[in-house]
Amino acid sequence: MNGEFLTPIDAFTVIDLIFMSMLVVVGIAIVRLKDLFAVVMLSGVYSLVSAAWFVSLDAVDVAFTEAAVGAGISTVLMLGAMLLTARQAAPTKPARHWVALIVVCATGAALLYATVDMPSFGDPLSAPNAYIGLEYLKRTGPETGVPNVVSAVLASYRGYDTFGETTVILTAGLGVVLILGLGGPAIKRKKAPAKTKAAKANQSKILGAHHVVLRVISKLMIPVIIIYGAYVQFHGDFGPGGGFQAGLIIASAIILYALIYGIDAAKEAVPPSLVRLGAALGVLIYGGVGVINLLLGGNFLEYNILNPTHPAHGQELGIMFVEIGVLVTVASVMLIIFYGFTSRQPDIKDKDW
Amino acid sequence: MSDFLHILDILRPYVAGIALLSGGVIVLIGASGVLRLPDFYTRLHAAGVTDTLGTLLVLLGLILLSGFTLLSGKLALVGLFLLLTSPAATHAVANAAHKAGLKPRLGTVKSQAPGEASGDPS
Numbered sequence: 061m062n063g064e065f066l067t068p069i070d071a072f073t074v075i076d077l078i079f080m081s082m083l084v085v086v087g088i089a090i091v092r093l094k095d096l097f098a099v100v101m102l103s104g105v106y107s108l109v110s111a112a113w114f115v116s117l118d119a120v121d122v123a124f125t126e127a128a129v130g131a132g133i134s135t136v137l138m139l140g141a142m143l144l145t146a147r148q149a150a151p152t153k154p155a156r157h158w159v160a161l162i163v164v165c166a167t168g169a170a171l172l173y174a175t176v177d178m179p180s181f182g183d184p185l186s187a188p189n190a191y192i193g194l195e196y197l198k199r200t201g202p203e204t205g206v207p208n209v210v211s212a213v214l215a216s217y218r219g220y221d222t223f224g225e226t227t228v229i230l231t232a233g234l235g236v237v238l239i240l241g242l243g244g245p246a247i248k249r250k251k252a253p254a255k256t257k258a259a260k261a262n263q264s265k266i267l268g269a270h271h272v273v274l275r276v277i278s279k280l281m282i283p284v285i286i287i288y289g290a291y292v293q294f295h296g297d298f299g300p301g302g303g304f305q306a307g308l309i310i311a312s313a314i315i316l317y318a319l320i321y322g323i324d325a326a327k328e329a330v331p332p333s334l335v336r337l338g339a340a341l342g343v344l345i346y347g348g349v350g351v352i353n354l355l356l357g358g359n360f361l362e363y364n365i366l367n368p369t370h371p372a373h374g375q376e377l378g379i380m381f382v383e384i385g386v387l388v389t390v391a392s393v394m395l396i397i398f399y400g401f402t403s404r405q406p407d408i409k410d411k412d413w
Numbered sequence: 414m415s416d417f418l419h420i421l422d423i424l425r426p427y428v429a430g431i432a433l434l435s436g437g438v439i440v441l442i443g444a445s446g447v448l449r450l451p452d453f454y455t456r457l458h459a460a461g462v463t464d465t466l467g468t469l470l471v472l473l474g475l476i477l478l479s480g481f482t483l484l485s486g487k488l489a490l491v492g493l494f495l496l497l498t499s500p501a502a503t504h505a506v507a508n509a510a511h512k513a514g515l516k517p518r519l520g521t522v523k524s525q526a527p528g529e530a531s532g533d534p535s
Contacts (some may be wrong), residue, residue, distance in 0.1 A: 271508075277501040284494075 065183040072116060073181075078273060079113035092155055094149045119315055120211040122299040129307040136315055139403035141188075150189065199249025205372035206297045206379060212405040215379040218363040223346055224384070226389050228342050233393035237336075240400035278320045284311040293387055297376065303383040315398050323402050335395045342389025350379045420492035431478035439463050453510055461503030463465030468495055 067073060086106045093099050107130020115122035179186030196213055206212040215223055289309035296302035318326035350360040358365030364379025446459025472492040476485040 273501055273504050277497055278495065281494075 062405055063199060065180045065185065067181040067183075075116050076113060079116065083113070094147075094151070095319065096147050096149055099149075100138040103138070107131040121208075122300075122301045124305050124405075128305045128312075133278060133308050133315075135181055136312065136395075137397055138400065140398060144401065174356070195375070199403045203372065204375040204379070206376060208298055208300070210300070211296050211302055211379065212375075213382075215382045216361075216363060219350075219382065222386065223350070223361070226343055226346050226386050229393050230287045230339055231388055233339050233396045236397045236400045240371075247360050259284065268379055274320050278316055282313050282317055285316070285390060289313065293383065294380075296383060297379065303386025304390055311391040311394035311398070314395060318398070319401070320331055323399075327399070330395065332396075332399050335392045335399065338388050338392030339396055342385045342387070342392065343386030345388065346382050347385075349378055349385070353378070425477055425480075431474075432470050433474035435491065436467045436472075436474060438468035439470065443467060453515055454507065454517045457503060457507055457510075461500065465496065465499045468492075470497070488521040 083106060085102045086102055086109065090099055090102050093102070109121040114120070114126060183189065186261040193381055196209060196217070200206065200209045204212045204216055206216075212368070215263065220231070286309075287307045292301035292309060293303060293306035296306070306348070314326060314330050317329065353362050353365050354360055356365045361382075363375045364371035365374060366377050367374035437513055440463060443463025445460050446463065447456050450456045450459055472488050472495070476488045476492075479488070526528045
């Protein structure tokens with residue numbers, strides 16, 4: 061497999077190497093820091109650098125997902141989790157952990173040994189470049205009519221896997237709900253009678269004066285962000301994008317609203333009950349498309365059957381509905397997790413950020 | 414008139430190059446400012462101000478390079494987005510630091526140990 065082909069050292073290879081060394085530096089910094097806030101920020105930086113690296117490797121879909129997940133929403137969720145705990149890691153005694161060192165060295169040596177068997181970067185004769193990748197590139201156009209091969213592979217050829225992933229996301233949301241609770245209206249009930257109307261108006265006036273720049277900017281931005289999410293969702297057939305990224309973008313727009321206008325306002329706009337419904341509904345839509353295929357006489361998730369005269373049109377339709385299911389589940393679960401974390405606090409206080 | 418447009422078209426890549434280069438230099442100046450300036454607020458000033466101008470110049474260069482296409486329209490939208498969000502983000506960070514009680518450092522800067530210079534409680 062290896063041998064004849066040598067990766068050319070050009071400008072792009074140098075850029076890749078720079079990105080990889082930045083990743084190593086950030087990783088070491090994360091291990092050595094004790095300040096959890098800085099660690100959360102650095103893990104966002106790590107994701108952003110790896111997203112840039114993926115762009116340089118021409119994997120724009122992966123880069124988009126990495127930027128939305130790692131640098132975007134997981135940083136926010138980690139900050140939300142950090143509000144519930146301390147800002148500093150517990151001090152540990154400086155000691156030599158010999159067993160850990162041995163395990164790390166053995167794993168590292170095994171990984172280094174395994175890299176010898178890997179094909180050179182960009183080798184045209186390597187397995188993914190020679191057979192299966194070409195096959196997908198050749199067949200996607202006529203069979204699905206979707207120009208973006210990544211979307212077609214994700215939602216059609218590997219539809220079962222993506223169904224599994226969507227279910228995994230729902231399960232993750234359920235896990236958070238089991239641990240942290242549903243983030244229901246318990247706090248609201250406790251707070252409401254304590255405040256008179258005047259005091260409330262006064263407080264909101266102070267808040268408004270305090271965050272006026274952020275309020276104006278976010279008021280301008282939130283609709284645009286949601287439109288952009290819809291663009292990413294429905295343009296996923298043609299360019300990088302799809303349900304996962306769009307769901308994260310829309311969820312982050314609502315989280316931004318919650319950060320600036322308060323959790324209660326966000327819960328009024330997007331009630332937790334709706335979010336709970338949406339998390340299950342998305343998986344239901346995805347599975348429902350499969351069941352409709354079954355009822356029409358095809359296989360599970362065989363979209364061809366949706367339009368018997370034009371199988372490619374059936375594929376497009378199936379991919380679109382499946383992506384909508386992914387969008388609904390992803391956006392809802394992100395909001396479930398966010399509500400779960402933040403409802404443990406009375407509110408996000410001004411001084412916390 | 415068409416001669417004038419022709420000259421503009423010839424000049425376009427050079428103007429784009431100048432914009433890209435100056436944008437890069439400004440971002441570098443901002444980075445060195447973040448490393449060298451004495452306290453949190455001045456460092457934020459270096460990062461925020463130069464980042465906005467630097468990235469916008471880079472985007473301007475890219476727009477000029479790509480000409481009148483859909484791509485340059487998207488780049489212009491990115492520029493507009495950055496123009497709105499970048500100062501707002503800087504404002505939010507500075508505001509949070511002020512609220513947390515971080516005082517700006519006043520007076521002249523004396524020569525000091527490098528550990529002291531970066532040791533503010535941000």
